[in-house]
Amino acid sequence: MNKKKALSGILAAGILASVPLSAAQAITPKWINVNVSEEQAGSKFNNQNYDFMKFSEIGPKLEEIEKQSNRVKVEVKGTSADGYPLYVVTIADPTTQGKFGKIQSLRKQMFKNPEKAQDWIANNPDFKVPVMINGSIHGTEFVGSDAVMQLIEHFATENDEETKTILENNILIFNVVQNPDGRVDATRFNGEGIDLNRDFITQSQPETQETVALIKEWNPMVFLDTHGYVNYDLNNPGLIEPCTPPHNPNYEYDLYEKWALDQAKAMEAEIVGDKAQFEGDLYKNMEGTYIPQRDDSAGWDDYPPIFTPMYAMYHGAYGHTLEAPQNDEDGVRWMYNAIMGALKFATENKEEMITDQIEMFKRGINFDHPFHEEGFFPKAYVLPVNEEDPTVTNKAVNHLIKNDIEVVQASKAFEADGKSYPKGTYIVQMDQAKAGLANTMLWDGEDITDDTPAMYDISAWSLPELWGFEAIAVQGDVDTVASKVTNVKEQGSVSGKGPFIISNSSVKAVQLVNQLLQQGVEVKRDSEGNFYAESAANAVSEAVKASGLNIESGKVPADAVSIEKVSIAILKDGGMGKVQSHSGTKLALKRLGFDVKELTPSEVAEKGLESFDVFVYSGTEGLISLKLSEANKEFGLQSQVEFDAFKSNVESFVNKGGKYIAVGASASRATKTLGLTDDVINTGGSNSNGIIKVAYEGTGATAGYGEDDLGFVYRPVWFTSTDNDEVLATIADDENFFVAGHWAGREAAQGQAIMVKEQDKDVTLIGLEAGFRDHTDYLFRLLSNSIFEK
């Protein structure tokens, strides 16, 4: 076992030698999950003790297959967060090799001239459709990539009629291991602690960015995402989507539905038809599989575009999540058969299916959505630019472009819905092929509490609201001279002789402040949360240019006080319940430019917090619980003695003036357990989440936010009995405080405190999800404000 581990270490080092420095640096302080060695035999996450294909074996095997076959192209398309290669294998018959570029550009006709593309399809029946298969985006769900490897070998080498027919009609694109870090570490998440199958609206990780690029490159007709392990019904093991309601209204769902259920049934039939070949009784006796849309009315929805297949649906794909029943050879066979069933179905129905895929783009281009109410899609979104700090809008525009959404920039001033906008304003015209994707990214969302009992995951994600840029939905035509934008290049500027004002306006602004503090520049901060750099222009200009901000000179107000570089410890969740509950806040702090160190609960108990200025608890209360399941124990405190040491170390840190910040419901409850607050901690359901109206105090820790503003909650929390606190923010005292999402039984939270600071000690409770999955950029400054606030 040790030998294997050492070997994989050497291979990892070999891979690292060829990746850029930044990726290599990411791996050095990497914390080794205890499960790495256990995974080889007897891991709690591998209870069938299945001998899966190790990541280190995949590259050599692909190379070997490529040598044997003239149908296979193996590429490395970037690297994971930890620096491992992301393999993409394309399989097509030899006549198609070397013509991928031509086929891709032909496919792009689909959203330039859809009628012509539909005619071309009708007249050229030998065209090939791309089918994309995503392997094991969750690292512990090993069978996905294993089935993918078997399929690659099959299609590379077999010559039976069925194989040939499939290759005559399809191009197979395999994203072989979507999450190498997770496979190597035996974790669900990647090396940054992010669940990649929740990252498709924000695309914060290199793995999701690679998949988005691949989807955009091919616009696959079918997209299959391999997972495990679900057995809701033992007579029908596994799960194949389509989903239960609610379906997101931004889809052209009728076009998807026309094929998705039948395709799922074809996958099911292929699995059941092969049942004699399975080993286990679970499979030998199966009658079918569980198809949520057919077999249930709620509980497995396709509402948020954070999941890979749901995201792919906005590019016209018939997307399916496939959940194998078990982590074993039978699970691999189940997955292999399911994919084979989909390939046969796609082959038989390709002409009609692709015509409907093109129909989706046609509806977009013609601004003709037969199943949507008039006005559901605005005519356009107008994105004004803040001249002083354009960074948030720039990020949004580049994000939209990367997602195949067309953005133009006005060459002169114009009017829309009676309002005038200056030259330079960005416009997303909604008569475009991927209008559904544009709308799901830019809309406000909706309150779906009454539509379904509970949601599987988030139910609101508006990028303007959660990233903090303006996107005005316009119902009238926007006629103006404008040019297409391909990429916004950021270049900041400094004017005057200083001192320089850096408004507390964005993540980039705070990042700049931290950068200047690192450089030894003297920075002051006023009660409005704005910063003042007291130095000559040449000392700050390089950092300012890189930041994208435009900085001017000004007077330093009398109430401004000096701030210093701070060192922050964040409590580390190693993978409790298979997630890293602290990872969103950790990424937020890093993006704000702070120096952050992760400490496990045991490390806090053992070493204390003496060398830190700030301690952040943003994660599950399980981290300080002694009642943990076997699988979670290793990530928490090990004994009552350790708990007592943890509590006393945190207490003495706070007593000596250390700053303690808790983020979210679970951390707030833990804070109570630690005796650091006497507030009553009220929580909503763990599935409740959404965007809410918030009234912020607007100075100090909530500087830069208003009394009529927004926030985001997930498992909402609010505080009562706050007599000993300074209340920094409350949920709006308005019965319509809930803007979008799903939150049943929320009445009691109306008008209640959601961000408080204890008066007698430096303990701040932030009930909002200030650092949620690298998604709530707009709320990140609640963290930096709280940190800088004396």
Ligand SMILES: [Zn+2]
């Ligand atoms: Zn999964």
